[in-house]
Amino acid sequence: MSQKYDTIVIGAGMSGLAAAIRLAMFGKKVCILEKHFLTGGLNSYYKRGKRKFDVGLHAMTNFVPRGTRGRPLTKLLKQLRIPWDALELSEQKSSLIQFPGQSLMFTNNFEVLREEVATKFPLQIDNFNRFVTYIEEYNEVALDNKTFMAKDVAKKFITDSQLLEMIFCPLLIYGSAWENDMDFSQFVIMFKSIYLEGFCRPSGGVRTILNLLLEKYEKVGGELRFKSEVTKIIHSNGKISGVELKDGTILECDKVISSMGNPETMAVTTGERPEPKVGPLSFCESIACLDKKPKDFGFDHTIVFYNEKDIYDYKKPNTLFDHSSAVACFPNNFQHDDGDTEGVARVTYMANYALWKELERKVYLENKNDLFEKSIETIKRIAPGFDANVLFKDVFTPTTIERYTGHFEGTVYGSTDKIRDGRTHIDGLYICGTDQGFLGIVGAMLSGISMANLHGLME
Ligand SMILES: Cc1cc2nc3c(=O)[nH]c(=O)nc-3n(C[C@H](O)[C@H](O)[C@H](O)COP(=O)(O)OP(=O)(O)OC[C@H]3O[C@@H](n4cnc5c(N)ncnc54)[C@H](O)[C@@H]3O)c2cc1C
Structure with a gap:
């Protein structure tokens, strides 16, 4: 027999976790359904051999010193009852x-x-x-x-x-x-x-944030189910009644807060792939582990926004990726170096999902290699003194993002149709996260909190 929840939250990324904590904190019977076996969504983590990587994290935005009142970071920590010190932030x-x-x-x-x-x-x-x-x-x-x-x-x-x-x-x-x-x-x-x-970084990268959120969620008695992909949002007469999982399980609830994305949520609600629009922008990223830290080849900046043209052409390229502009992040160059002996450089390029998607495996891998070589050239332009050797490399593409997050076409910043109040055409179905309009790590958590407050606690 299925049990009824006050609210089901779809997705254990930043926004879903934050929304669910708020609801459980106030005694709501809440369950997060996550299709993967990990939390974090667009900002998760993984391991290759002994090396730990964050999926995306360059930096957390919104840095303010401890005790600063009324700013996004301190507001969200207060709402989630997480002490500022627990994040162990290091500034850029x-x-x-x-x-x-x-x-x-x-x-x-x-x-x-x-x-x-x-x-x-x-x-x-x-x-x-x-x-x-x-x-x-x-x-x-x-x-x-x-x-x-x-x-x-x-x-x-x-x-x-x-x-x-x-x-x-x-x-x-x-x-x-x-x-x-x-x-x-x-x-x-x-x-x-x-x-x-400004920019900062938690000492343990994204794991620090996710562990704090998970600990808090456990403490307030929330339920989290991994490997639970929602394939249908069930509604009748314009009102939500539950969700169906990939394995056929049906869970009943009064409300659903979805962090899947607006088009992705509508697809499992209507059974089609309708409007709203899928955003055009996706990215490739290369990660190079180096035998030297950036400071050892005379480079001290934390993040570089690099552009070779007079205008900044922020758009989906007509090629697999556009290396005429990039963001390069050097995580060793936050103020507290993590003590690691290796250097790390991450380079992000704008990319074209459809072109990556149509590649056969062998050609796909060749192009990943090409992208990595280009990213080293970009680093050399940014840091002319670069003379390190690469110890390990990794590259991800828009198809990787789609596979791990479920976002159509590997879009990172979601649809251009944002729903600020989170409401959909179905009573009891709400959107949080990227497509509500607040994004990034801090933005996504604030989105989850504000949607939980507005639709789960106040209504
Ligand atoms: C490469 C990259 C680098 C980034 N760098 C930074 C950075 O440096 N700083 C920063 O602030 N932000 C960064 N971001 C952006 C930030 O990660 C996102 O804005 C934020 O994490 C979005 O959180 P979210 O909760 O809205 O969505 P998501 O993280 O997308 O969470 C949605 C969750 O829903 C799950 N899901 C999807 N479909 C289903 C389904 N059918 N059933 C069940 N579960 C489902 C997904 O698996 C996922 O866990 C980066 C993003 C990327 C991709």
Whole structure:
């Protein structure tokens, strides 16, 4: 006989875990259904031999010092009752936006970026300062914000196109579901979380966060079932009644909060693959384990946003991947080196899912090798002193992302149709996570919390 839950949460990624903790904390009978045998979703982890890897983690955004009030990171820790110290955060040293003939450095102290703009774009500094004030005063998280494009707003302030492109570059690649632009609320979220707050890394990478979430969830009595893929969301007369799993099990519930993604949720609700749109953007990433740390070949930046063209062409490439721009992350260059003897460099390129998908196995592997070689060339352009040997390499592609997360076409930032209030056309079915509109590690957890509060606790 099946048991009835107050809420079933689909997915044990950041948003699903956070949503379920909130619900269980307030006595709701809640169950997370996760199709894999691991937590983390888009930001999980794996092991190759003795080496431990995070799937994606470059950095956590939204760094603020302990005790800072009312900021996303401290708000979410308070809601989940996790102490700030438990994350053992290490701040970035510095990051660089590197364009042809120009660069901007930023750190977790916003004045460094302001100073860089004043020095390198002296005619724009007043415009920049007015734009920053406008951003600071904007309420980006209001659930009824309309969607309008950020570049239209930014151009009213910033009149130098190179500066505009440089400011947008990190924000697009770390969080835009739209090509070459983004929704203004999302832009403000990203601007605040990356430039006004900053980058950090938990001591044990993503495992530290996931372990804390799992411990908390266990403590508040929530249930989690791995290897439980939801294949159908059951509803009648416009109201939710339960879910069906791949093995035929039916579980009843009053509400479902889904972190699968908006198109993916609608596909198991309607049995078709309908609108909303699947986002165009996916990525490839290479990971190189090195016999030297970056500081040993004279390189100190934590993250570099690299672009070889005058404009930043943030869009799905017509080739397997586009190596004319990249994000390169050097995890050893957070302030507290992890003590590991190896160096690590991660390079992310924009990629074309459909082209990777059609490759035969042998050609697929050859192209992964080619991508790895290109990523070493990119590292050499970013860090001209690079002289390390590669001890181990790994590459993942959009098809890897699709296989492990279930996101259609390996999309990372989800659909361009975001549902800010999480509501769907079915009463009792809600969306949380990337397609609710808050993404990244901190954003996804905040999304789970706010959807659980709004639909699971207040309604
Ligand atoms: C390569 C890469 C690098 C990244 N780097 C960073 C970074 O450095 N910093 C940062 O802040 N963010 C980063 N992100 C983004 C961040 O990982 C995501 O925004 C965030 O983890 C999204 O969480 P989520 O809960 O919304 O969704 P997901 O993580 O996608 O969680 C959804 C979960 O649902 C499960 N699921 C799907 N379908 C079903 C089904 N039918 N039944 C049951 N379960 C199902 C999936 O297995 C998954 O566990 C990165 C992402 C990628 C892919």
